[in-house]
Amino acid sequence: MSHPHPELGPPPPLPEGGLRVTPLGGLGEIGRNMTVFEYGGRLLIVDCGVLFPEEEQPGIDLILPDFSSIRDRLGDIEGIVLTHGHEDHIGGVPFLLREKPDIPLIGSKLTLALIEAKLQEHRIRPYTLEVAEGNRERIGPFDCEFVAVNHSIPDALAVAIRTPAGMAVHTGDFKMDQLPLDNRLTDLHAFARLSEEGIDLLLTDSTNAEVPGFTPHERDISNVLRQVFAGARKRIIVASFASHVHRIQQILDAAHEYGRRVAFVGRSMVRNMGIARDLGYLKVPPGLVVDVKTLDDLPDDEVVLVCTGSQGEPMAALSRMANRDHQIRIVDGDTVILASSLIPGNENAVYRVINGLTRWGANVVHKGNAKVHVSGHASAGELLYFYNICRPKNLMPVHGEWRHLRANAELGALTGVPHDRIVIAEDGVVVDLVEGKAKISGKVQAGYVYVDGLSVGDVGEPALKDRKILGDEGIISVFVVVDASTGKITGGPHVQARGSGIEDSAFADVLPKITEVLERSAQDGVVEPHQLQQLIRRTLGKWVSDTYRRRPMILPVVVEV
Numbered sequence: 298m299s300h301p302h303p304e305l306g307p308p309p310p311l312p313e314g315g316l317r318v319t320p321l322g323g324l325g326e327i328g329r330n331m332t333v334f335e336y337g338g339r340l341l342i343v344d345c346g347v348l349f350p351e352e353e354q355p356g357i358d359l360i361l362p363d364f365s366s367i368r369d370r371l372g373d374i375e376g377i378v379l380t381h382g383h384e385d386h387i388g389g390v391p392f393l394l395r396e397k398p399d400i401p402l403i404g405s406k407l408t409l410a411l412i413e414a415k416l417q418e419h420r421i422r423p424y425t426l427e428v429a430e431g432n433r434e435r436i437g438p439f440d441c442e443f444v445a446v447n448h449s450i451p452d453a454l455a456v457a458i459r460t461p462a463g464m465a466v467h468t469g470d471f472k473m474d475q476l477p478l479d480n481r482l483t484d485l486h487a488f489a490r491l492s493e494e495g496i497d498l499l500l501t502d503s504t505n506a507e508v509p510g511f512t513p514h515e516r517d518i519s520n521v522l523r524q525v526f527a528g529a530r531k532r533i534i535v536a537s538f539a540s541h542v543h544r545i546q547q548i549l550d551a552a553h554e555y556g557r558r559v560a561f562v563g564r565s566m567v568r569n570m571g572i573a574r575d576l577g578y579l580k581v582p583p584g585l586v587v588d589v590k591t592l593d594d595l596p597d598d599e600v601v602l603v604c605t606g607s608q609g610e611p612m613a614a615l616s617r618m619a620n621r622d623h624q625i626r627i628v629d630g631d632t633v634i635l636a637s638s639l640i641p642g643n644e645n646a647v648y649r650v651i652n653g654l655t656r657w658g659a660n661v662v663h664k665g666n667a668k669v670h671v672s673g674h675a676s677a678g679e680l681l682y683f684y685n686i687c688r689p690k691n692l693m694p695v696h697g698e699w700r701h702l703r704a705n706a707e708l709g710a711l712t713g714v715p716h717d718r719i720v721i722a723e724d725g726v727v728v729d730l731v732e733g734k735a736k737i738s739g740k741v742q743a744g745y746v747y748v749d750g751l752s753v754g755d756v757g758e759p760a761l762k763d764r765k766i767l768g769d770e771g772i773i774s775v776f777v778v779v780d781a782s783t784g785k786i787t788g789g790p791h792v793q794a795r796g797s798g799i800e801d802s803a804f805a806d807v808l809p810k811i812t813e814v815l816e817r818s819a820q821d822g823v824v825e826p827h828q829l830q831q832l833i834r835r836t837l838g839k840w841v842s843d844t845y846r847r848r849p850m851i852l853p854v855v856v857e858v
Contacts, residue, residue: 308727308739311335315731316462318498321743322346322362323696325723327504328385330696331362332467336460339437340370342377343456343467347388348745349608359748361389364396366725366741371397375437376426379404380469381453382411382540391419392748399424403436405443405452410572411540430454430484444491445484446471449515449673450540451578455488462730463497466687470502470696472672473679476514478543479578485686492687498730499689503697504674506705511678513671515543521668522551522634531597531630533557534659536607536615537637539565542573544636544670545603546580552601553582560589562604562625563614570603597630607637608647616646619653629658636669677708684712691718691735693728771796773804773841774852775833777815779826781857785819786812788856790833799845807840826855 311317316336322329328348334341348360367374377400379387390412394400401424402412409425416423428434430445440459447453448470455468466488473483505512526533533552537544552559561567573579592600602625606615615633617623627633633654635647651661664670675683684692692714694705706719720728720735725743728735772795778788790811792804814836815829833853841847 305726305737305740307741308729311729312731314462315729316460316465316498317738318465318500318693318728318730318735319366319741320695320722320724320726321364321366322348322389322724323385324702324726325699327696327698329360329362329389329724330386331389332500332695333367334439334458334465336462337438338373339439340367340374341436341439341441341458342374342393344380344386344469345377345389345393346383346385347748348385350747359388361392361746361748363725363743363746364393366743368396371400374400375439376401376403378436378441378456379408379412380456380467381405381448381450382408383450383470383538384540386469387412387415391416391421394421394423395419398422401426401436403428403434403441405429405454407450407452407542407573407576407578408454410576411569414568414572428454430487442491444487445481447474447477447481447483448472449543451479451481451542451573457491457496463690463733464491464495465498465500465730466491466496466689467500467695468502470504470674472505472512472675473682474512474514476516478515478546488683489686496687496689497733498691498693498735499684499687500693500695501680501683501705502674503694503701503705505672505676506680506694506697506701506708508672508676509678510676512674512676513668515547515671518544518636518669518671519547519550522547523554525632525634525662525667525669526551526555526557529598529632529660531628531632532600532602533632533634534602534604534615534618534625534627535634535636536604536613538607539563539569539605541637542570542578545570545573548601548603548636549579549581549585553585557599557601558587558592558595559585559601559603560587560592562589562602563606566603566605606650607635615654616650619650619657621657627654627657627659631657631659633659633661634669635661635663638664638670638672677704680705680708681712684709684714689714690733691720691730693720693722693735699723771798772850772852773799773837774854775811775837776854776856777811777829777833778856778858779815779819779824779829781824783819783824786815787858790815792837794849796849798847799841799849806844807837810840811836826857829853829855 319333322331330344330346332343398421403426428443433442442457444455446455458465535548561570574581604614606613618627654661692709694702702721706721709719725741727739729738774793776789776791780787814832830853834851838851
């Protein structure tokens with residue numbers, strides 16, 4: 298079982314006749330999925346998603362894959378294959394197409410409709426190729442066959458990529474629900490056929506590799522939702538991902554059965570459900586869905602609101618309702634359903650929202666107290682079954698944190714994949730398939746690229762560190778005026794503190810120390826402002842640390858006259 302090493306350097310040139318696989322996101326994390334395949338000097342990208350920020354990334358809106366390793370090769374890209382329409386697989390596409398808008402997008406009908414709507418906001422009109430399960434398309438040197446897989450969004454696809462180096466199969470996200478709501482099964486017959494041909498490298502979803510058994514059926518939720526609807530006294534508010542069409546269909550069915558009207562809240566929810574309805578993926582009985590503005594005219598026990606915010610996102614509708622910062626006010630007796638899983642890292646934010654909603658009297662139903670969500674990913678039992686069907690010659694677990702990748706690798710080994718043919722990589726680690734064997738050959742840059750408002754990549758780790766210090770410890774500014782020629786103080790020092798918990802009057806004790814240090818430096822002939830700022834920072838920082846055991850940001854300003 299090979300794995301990356303911190304000392305890995307840049308990969309050597311790809312051997313002639315070899316296939317190179319470079320994950321730029323999605324390994325060691327849940328989200329930001331992007332994998333680059335290279336053969337004969339040409340590139341094929343599978344997925345281009347985003348990762349949502351956590352608490353230690355204040356002010357960040359999205360996190361993108363790092364495009365730097367392919368930026369000077371954008372003309373070599375034959376296309377971007379999109380396995381399905383979730384944000385962690387398509388959210389980064391607009392940012393890549395900003396750099397080269399004519400890169401073709403290949404995907405299923407619903408997936409392309411969702412990304413086209415997103416690209417309209419960026420004023421990009423993409424080149425698209427719609428495919429469906431069973432289709433086989435030549436994309437440059439890559440012979441791609443698309444296979445139906447079941448997931449928590451309709452129209453998900455796996456892709457088999459044939460090259461003279463061998464066949465690589467990328468599952469995308471999948472599970473093996475045998476009773477899916479749309480009756481679209483993961484096509485095990487197609488995978489068995491590919492296995493007979495010979496799968497040289499299998500890249501497979503690892504998200505639920507630690508979970509024993511089989512993922513429950515999506516339709517198991519329906520009875521639980523009916524019970525919640527039957528017992529709800531007032532409004533029902535459902536939070537879900539804006540692309541979870543199957544879950545929204547179950548909400549619509551329950552609302553129709555219990556005589557309630559449904560309104561979608563939030564731009565992405567309204568947009569995506571409109572697309573799903575227009576394309577026939579969402580079946581909406583006449584008169585069931587109404588505009589949110591009409592809800593005031595309906596009794597509370599006839600209302601269902603469907604919104605975003607199931608992950609505790611600060612600006613999403615549900616979080617704003619919990620904080621009393623939304624036009625929809627939670628009242629005693631409302632029922633709130635969080636119809637999604639907890640993405641690792643979001644637990645604190647979600648429980649904050651649950652507590653906020655409960656405070657206002659809502660009955661909050663979530664995965665922890667009711668079966669209102671099932672995963673969209675294959676559990677260990679399904680993965681074992683899948684490996685025995687595919688019989689891959691080489692295995693590369695993808696889409697998961699380190700614990701998921703390792704658990705998936707162990708499952709592959711149990712089914713007979715040799716340990717030296719299992720590659721556990723991480724973002725940026727380059728894997729070459731040469732003469733039928735996959736091995737790690739180097740590493741490229743694949744760090745986080747932060748989107749902050751309209752800026753992309755301008756905010757880095759130093760800025761985030763400063764933001765955390767400001768948020769945790771506050772800031773103290775010091776203003777001093779000195780004579781440009783002698784360095785002697787002619788004004789100040791003046792100190793102001795914000796967010797540090799220290800009163801401005803307390804700094805009277807340290808002002809003489811700062812004055813003494815500056816006078817001594819003037820006698821020594823030190824007059825350069827930057828050096829004086831460093832002296833002030835060290836003096837004040839030591840005093841604050843010794844006196845208060847705190848480490849605020851210290852901003853000295855030295856003005857010469």
